[in-house]
Every structure is written in structure tokens, then in C-alpha cells.
Amino acid sequence: MNTPEKKPVEVVLVDDHRMFRSGVRAELGGAVSIVGEAPDVDTAIAVIRDVRPPVVLLDVHLPGGNGNGGIDVIHGCKGLETADGQPVRFLALSVSDAAEDVIAVIRAGARGYVTKTISATDLTRAIQRVADGDAVFSPRLAGFVLDAFGAAAGEVAQVDEELDRLSAREREVMRLIARGYQYKEVAKELFISVKTVETHVSSVLRKLQLSSRHELTAWAMGRRLL
Incomplete structure (x- = not known):
């Protein structure tokens, strides 16, 4: 079909x-x-x-x-x-x-x-x-927005149950993706393959019960993780 x-x-x-x-x-x-x-x-x-x-x-x-x-x-x-x-x-x-x-x-x-x-x-x-x-x-411009809106919200990054679900590598990938990096840029930054980045992103979205990069950015912004 x-x-x-x-x-x-x-x-x-x-x-x-x-x-x-x-x-x-x-x-x-x-x-x-x-x-x-x-x-x-x-x-x-x-x-x-x-x-x-x-x-x-x-x-x-x-x-x-x-x-x-x-x-x-x-x-x-x-x-x-x-x-x-x-x-x-x-x-x-x-x-x-x-x-x-x-x-x-x-x-x-x-x-x-x-x-x-x-x-x-x-x-x-x-x-x-x-x-x-x-x-x-x-890349890098997302940091301006996250800093500005995070500061305006007055929130402080905290360890929580959702964040604890992610491995150290998944947290690294999550931060870069939420800042607007493309998969190939994340791969270059972390010295891993694009396929590995895709796997980590899928895992992060599943563990956090999110459906898109936009939702991931909002989630990270709310915790001032970037």
C-alpha cells in the first residue's frame, strides 16, 4: 500500500x-x-x-x-x-x-x-x-531562552523521581536535545553515534512520558537543568 x-x-x-x-x-x-x-x-x-x-x-x-x-x-x-x-x-x-x-x-x-x-x-x-x-x-541559542525563562520562574534544579529515571548519559543527551542541538551535533559533542543518540532520546521520552522535543525542552526548562 x-x-x-x-x-x-x-x-x-x-x-x-x-x-x-x-x-x-x-x-x-x-x-x-x-x-x-x-x-x-x-x-x-x-x-x-x-x-x-x-x-x-x-x-x-x-x-x-x-x-x-x-x-x-x-x-x-x-x-x-x-x-x-x-x-x-x-x-x-x-x-x-x-x-x-x-x-x-x-x-x-x-x-x-x-x-x-x-x-x-x-x-x-x-x-x-x-x-x-x-x-x-x-545550537546554543536555546540557552538564552532557557536561562531567561527559568530565571523568571525563579525555579531551582532539583533531583526528583523523574530525573532519577535517567542514566547519566541520558541526562547529557537530554540537556543537549532540549537546548536545540540536532542529533548529529549531539553525537559529535558526546563522541557517540547518531544511532546511539536516537536510542537515548527514545528512552528519555519514554521514561519521562513525553512525546516531543518541545515537551522535553519545557520539562527541562521547568527544572532549570540546562
Whole structure:
């Protein structure tokens, strides 16, 4: 029995540089479907409200609006849903890796933040994950968010029954995955194979009774383990 081919994720691309938008479109090819573009805050809000895509690929610094760039776009599209009732989700794509930019955009409601050094393959994967409801960050950027939100919550990491279920290696893998590392990056960091990483992640999710990397990040954040 043939499995139906998964349709490319529809994306609205928001960036004030036309050449960059053209480059992204060319690099992604048919892996995603770019259904709209915008160069500024006001145009972006109009296009997103009209198209209602599953994912908006959003630059952080944009002209127009109230001067807050991508944050104004997110605020202007609060509560929007796609045709099938899913929320319109935002993935920041920026040249900036400054902590204040990352934290501000995530606080505004973006589901992830990646830098413009990302490869086309990884960007495609990030778009798909955001469409599926996961949180996605370039490696190391997740630490900014976890530190900021953990500090705001005033919580302290504690040894608990759930954490005690994990082996020392599973805890190492869990921390890196929750920070946004890809499997191959975890493997390189810990000097293990990608297959071993996959095995550990499956074990961690099973032991903690979680179903996704997003839930794992939230779990780790709540305990300030990262």
C-alpha cells in the first residue's frame, strides 16, 4: 500500500532584503512551498492575515510598524489560524544571535529562532518541526531562552523521581536535545553515534512520558537543568 506523499509546508517569507528572499526561495526549492513574501511589518501582517500559512519565516529587524520589527508582525497576527484550525506559527530567521533579540522574539510568541548561517537542509527541517508544533533553535541559542525563562520562574534544579529515571548519559543527551542541538551535533559533542543518540532520546521520552522535543525542552526548562 503506497503512503501518500507529504505535502510541502506552506510558508510566508518576511525579510526586507529582496535578494535574500530570492536566495531562500532558490535554496529551499520544492522542499517547502513559499506562498507569500513581504519586505516590511505592515505588508507582512496583511499577507499573513490573507494567506494564513502554517509557518512564517520572519526576520527580526524590519522597517515599518511601531519600530519593533518582527515583534510587531507577531503581535499583529495574534490568534490567527490556518484553514485546518492550527495556529499560524513563527520561526525567526535572523543574522543576529544576540540574547536580547532571541529572548524578545520568543517572548512575543515565536516558536523558534535560527540564524542565517543555517543550511538549506536544516532550515527545511526547522520549518517542518515548527509546523508540527515543536520549538526550534540554532545550537546554543536555546540557552538564552532557557536561562531567561527559568530565571523568571525563579525555579531551582532539583533531583526528583523523574530525573532519577535517567542514566547519566541520558541526562547529557537530554540537556543537549532540549537546548536545540540536532542529533548529529549531539553525537559529535558526546563522541557517540547518531544511532546511539536516537536510542537515548527514545528512552528519555519514554521514561519521562513525553512525546516531543518541545515537551522535553519545557520539562527541562521547568527544572532549570540546562
